[in-house]
Amino acid sequence: AKDMVKALVDQTAQFKPASHLNQNVTALEEEDGHFVLVTETDRFPTRSIVIAAGIGAFSPRRLPQACAEPWYGKGIFDRVANPDDFRGQNIVIIGGGDSAFDWAQQLRDRAQAVTLVHRSDKYRAHGSTIADVQAASSAGKTMLLPFHELHDVRAEGGKLVGVTVREVKTKVTRDLDADAILPMLGFHSDIGALAEWGLNLQKDEIVVNSMMETGRPGIYAAGDITAYPGKLKLIATGFGEAATAVNQAVHWIYPDKKVNPGHSSNMAIFGQKDD
Ligand SMILES: Cc1cc2nc3c(=O)[nH]c(=O)nc-3n(C[C@H](O)[C@H](O)[C@H](O)COP(=O)(O)OP(=O)(O)OC[C@H]3O[C@@H](n4cnc5c(N)ncnc54)[C@H](O)[C@@H]3O)c2cc1C
Incomplete structure (x- = not known):
């Protein structure tokens, strides 16, 4: 393009x-x-x-959770201008569509770790990309977390260091290391x-x-x-x-x-x- x-x-x-x-x-x-x-x-x-x-x-849809708002531009990015900016980082992608899966695929070899969080297990991305990310998940190269959503953002010394996600039904939370959160929620x-x-x-x-x-x-x-x-x-x-x-x-x-x-x-x- x-x-x-x-x-x-x-x-x-x-x-x-x-x-x-x-x-x-x-x-x-x-x-x-x-x-x-x-x-x-x-x-x-x-x-x-x-x-x-x-x-x-x-304009990109923003995360509905109020905890996310202060971190836009400082750890939460809804556009990827240069994938190399995320080299060596722990990345948490939120979303289940084409952009979420495309970036999960493209950042995999650059990032330290990629986790894809989606609130259901119904993905709206291209079938071959979903299959590729699922295969990477089975091989331990990407973490796929269906039925999860953002619960909180964790910071230390003014820097985003992690994210707490929550299982949508059981409300059980888990902490993930994160240098960057990429909400890919459509427009x-x-x-x-x-x-x-x-x-x-x-x-x-x-x-x-x-x-x-x-x-x-x-x-x-x-x-x-x-x-x-x-x-x-x-x-x-x-x-x-x-x-x-x-x-x-x-x-x-x-x-x-x-x-x-x-x-x-x-x-x-x-x-x-x-x-
Ligand atoms: C994920 C995806 C994949 C696609 N893949 C293909 C493909 O492989 N092959 C193919 O043929 N098509 C593909 N398409 C469709 C293709 O992208 C569109 O048909 C094409 O981009 C439409 O061009 P456009 O110029 O009409 O609109 P756009 O490309 O959307 O451009 C419109 C521009 O107008 C600007 N604008 C809007 N309102 C205002 C305003 N008030 N003031 C100033 N500027 C304004 C917008 O910011 C934007 O820059 C794909 C679409 C998507 C979403």
């Missing part, structure tokens, strides 16, 4: 688009016949918009301001037609945020929808121009005169 994103960034860089990162679109306004996209820090006037907001702005998604933009919505998705129109003239959508009969949430479909949406948006801005996608095989687009 990283390689694909890099290739896409490199390809678009040829056209020198302006990028404004680390901003959240919070509102849409209309001014003198054009839209204004509003973020926390900027206002972007525009005649057309393509929304590709996926499942919306999303909250929120389409936020988009809900008030006058688009055709179905739950948290935008209903589009075959031109990727959203119900509000001049606004198009593509990717996971869209809904239509037969929609597949895949990268390949998102690419196709984005091409349609962008071509329609250009046509909206310049109605006299035909909808006419360029081909990357036409080297003139890249400034080359002779093929």
